[in-house]
Amino acid sequence: MKMQYHLLPFDFTRIADTEILVNEVGDMMVVPEGTIQRIIDRQMEKDDLYKSLVANFFISEELVPPLLDVYAARLREKKRFMDYFTALHIFVVTLQCNQNCVYCQASSRKEQSEHCTMSNEVMECSVELMFRSPAPVLTMEFQGGEPSLHPKLIRFGIEKAEEKRLSDGREVRYVLCTNCVNLTDEMLDICKQYHVMISTSLDGPAFLHNANRGKTDSYEKVIAGIEKARKALGNEQVSALMTTSVQGLNHPVEIVDEYAKLGFKSLFLRALNPYGLASDNPDWEDYTRKFIDFYKKAFEHILELNKQGVHFAEEFAIIILRKMLTPFSTGFVDLQSPAGIVNSVLVYNYDGYVYASDESRMLAEKGDYAFRLGSVFDRYEDVVYGNKVRDIAEIWANESLAGCSDCALKAYCGADPVRNYSTQGDMYGHRPSSLLCKKNKAIIEYIISLIVERKEEVVPIFKTWLL
Amino acid sequence: MKILIDRNIYSDECISKCVYSLSEVFQCNRQLDGNTESIELIPTNGFISDEDTKRLFLQKLNDFKLRQIVAEETKDIRTILYAKAFADYEDFNIEEAE
């Protein structure tokens, strides 16, 4: 006999001979094959599975679930980042750099280059714009090139922000993205005075890091810089990011071990992106396939370390797991819907123009201004609510994009109009041929498959990562 | 290979979504004759046996049909859910909306 209940919105995928149901807030249920058909045909038994489906908002015994308000509040919480609006403000202080990275994503220029550093006037107007954002916590992130080449400009920017902060009452966090090669005492004094976090780049062991930098002594200098910064600011104020170069793809274990050896508690396994000089990498399809393989190998090694009692986490997985296993939203701009651009990040470029994201200004370095939103001298409203942003807003939610709207993973993934534009020629994008989609899908499915097939082993580890 | 689909069972939307999802794997030609749609699938890259083509296509098609049923049956409650979650007023009342 058919049961009487009502369906609630959900999507599904199939992984490891099971059906994975995902509801509107990203809650996941792993059920045996054939369950979806039985749910739809009202052929469920009143057993534990049925009760779980009701409790987790996949079906409802009443037309309007009695706890709909709770469910709506959870949905709102998952999209909380929209309430805050732009929280991350990237200041591209200069394009000058003292390194020569093979995959440079910022199209940096030589240390002596002229006309590629922000003026005080642009810095001041950018700070003004940043404070127009309603976010309760603002992050002011200095990027380059190598921003530490200009400590006086950074001090000027922070002092302007501090003046505003004191009258405005909001919290401002400062981040310096630096290669740590030449961290001067002057720069560290600024960091100490204003609690500036240091985010540096380290691609793995010496042979790999140096090869990626096109130098023979870069590794030694970075390690010395990290040590100096830790001593001056404390370990927790210094973090590192790696980028997986083509050569790095062959060394997943060595990269993880290097980070663990240096006392870092986590690692973000980051793929190259196709901007800046990095777009000269010829075969993205091959790279993406190999990166997925690299990710899994590195991840398995991280799990092994955890089983040996070393607390060490992978940051991309943490973002996915947080979306899957907790009620909270994440602040990671690359996996958001509506997209992180403008909603969560704005970029003030050295030349006085405002861009939708870091990747947008990298496109501009190639002469493509599709995501230039205006100038730092413009009115805030014209920059963030102007025609350009309205056009982008039409296609920045994966809930309404072909391919994504029917994808069970959309609650964990994000929309990226800039990447679609730069790799596929239009902001809307074509999911079946998108390499970003392929990568995200493969990694998210891999994490789900671990939960399905090796639950006892991995879930206790994942829980420690989410503490 | 050619697959014949009964349009009384699978809607245009359902078939379109299926074809889109496989557009990297197959080039597709669609032709409607009465209530039967003939779908020609040509692998874009390399060889895929007719048997595998059919299995892949029909499995995807069935999944899109399941999604379509869920989407249609839950359209209203989804709208209410999103209105409740994101409307800018606190006292949105379902009874009044129904």
Ligand code: SF4
């Ligand atoms: S980009 Fe791909 S994996 Fe992500 S939601 Fe869209 S279809 Fe799914």
